[in-house]
Amino acid sequence: MEYRILRYFWTIAEEGTMAKAARLLHITQPTLSRQIHELEDELGTPLFNRTKGRLSLTEAGLFLKSRAEEILDLTEQTKQEFADRRSELFSGHIRIGCVEADNSDTLAMMLEEFVNDYPEITFTIFSGSSADVSDLLDKGLIDLGILLQPIDLHKYQQIVLPRTEKWGLLVSNESFLAQKKGITPQDLIGIPLLMPSQPEMQRMVTNWADVTLDELNIVGDFNLSFNAISLVTREIGSLVGIEGANSMVPASETTFVPLDPVVKTNCVLVWRKGRIMSPVVSEFVKKFHQAFA
Template identity: 60%
Template sequence: MELRLLRYFWTIAEEENISRAAECLHVTQPTLSRQLRELEQELGTPLFERQSKGLVLTDAGLFLKSRAGEILRLTQQTTQEFVDRRQQLFSGHLAIGCVEADNSDTLAMMLEDFVSDYPQVTFHIFSSASDIITDQLDKGLLDLAILLEPVNTDKYATLTLPRTEQWGLLVSKDAFVAQQSSVHPADLAGMPLMLSNRPEVQQLILDWSGLTRDQLNIIGTYNLSFNVLPLVTHQVAAALMIAGALSNRQPADTRFIPLAPTMQTNCVLVWRRDRLLTPVVHEFIHYFQQAFGSAKA
């Protein structure tokens, strides 16, 4: 399957119309229609349903669009990396993943210093949960990432960041527990809870509480905290999370209560050990090493 055909397919899927896609690609409509038919024949399945309102992706088309997006982004990034290596004066690009945490500020401070020293450098920040970020990192779509422990770092070189992340319970100010200065394991018994969908985080909370999963009333899970905030506000459930996930966006009618005994975790800067780094990425990691110490191999 040629990259050219993937680009054609991707553009058609985005525009949902052959004519508009042909204009975007600067090819004729008959040429584009023929290329689409040939791609469908090659794959042995229709990729679109022709409806009055336009083209609608079939299940096979949705699957191919997801894969095509990853391939085209990886191709673009690989091309950019070769350009970066030709331009040794640090006019390259950084692709960085970052979780919701206090250490988002750490990344911002490091980027501020870096682009001040190398003003031709550009960057992209991909914000998501640790498991999604590591998937993007493994596919080569990200150069490095800041992840929240606990996380399996067997494949990565790591540098632990010094700012710790405080765990607690986010509750409505009208909840009974909101009057407490801390939350103990016994306070969680029977309380409707939401927590991260990451198995490592769930185990961390079980280890802290000394309770089994059956003893906790977990009614929901999440990967990012943004969408759970209204549920906490309306007392659907309380949410176990880190304080850094609420930076500058905690609803006024909620309260974050630290866990007791205190539970803290670190964030780590990670990158693949087996991947050759561009000069720009290597230098950016060096900035972190100068600020916070050497990385673990």
């Protein structure tokens, strides 16, 4: 028994004639009459007494009308509750921290889809290193973060994003390294390096090169590569980082040379374990789960 047919039956019972009910329901009278005959056949009993153009309910019809009212009321109430929930969910604000990486485009893509679906949503994006974003998460100043591995994730729930980030050196085009296809561990020894300040990233590089930090010529470190890029163009040092963080750098001045053997890591969407999310943040995380988990 379909919801639509119950609504047809209830409207006829209220109006008393097929003609009035058909006008209200915006269907033809023969179609409505056929639907009710099929309902009576399905139930195995007449629902209306038909006398002189008017319809009155049989005992079975009265019983069905009372049940139909309950079902229709419950359906409308449920639809309204979902409409109210939708209004509550999708008029909120999301605060997101994001590292410099190719996966910034992933965040932009997901936000574009989310805001198109729910135009009342607003958002704030904080840019920073993984350490900066983690600090904001821990203080409760942002809801979600996109971090670059390697990083300590024991405090967080996470979704691994599919696009990998390739590590290498950003070098001046005047450097001999700009002509190389790949940077080997031996190439790092002795050259001035600008190194990410995060300990996890430094360990990843030293483990790859099988050296200690003291064996490298680190002239400076940084939390965001943007401000260190001008040091590369001035040949103060070669910057250890990911290709995606340097995508806006003019090719006429610098070259990204990948590590060899290749080193790739992922970005992850994270949020603090045990922290209660707002409905809108929960729904945004659900979108990421559907897309990538």
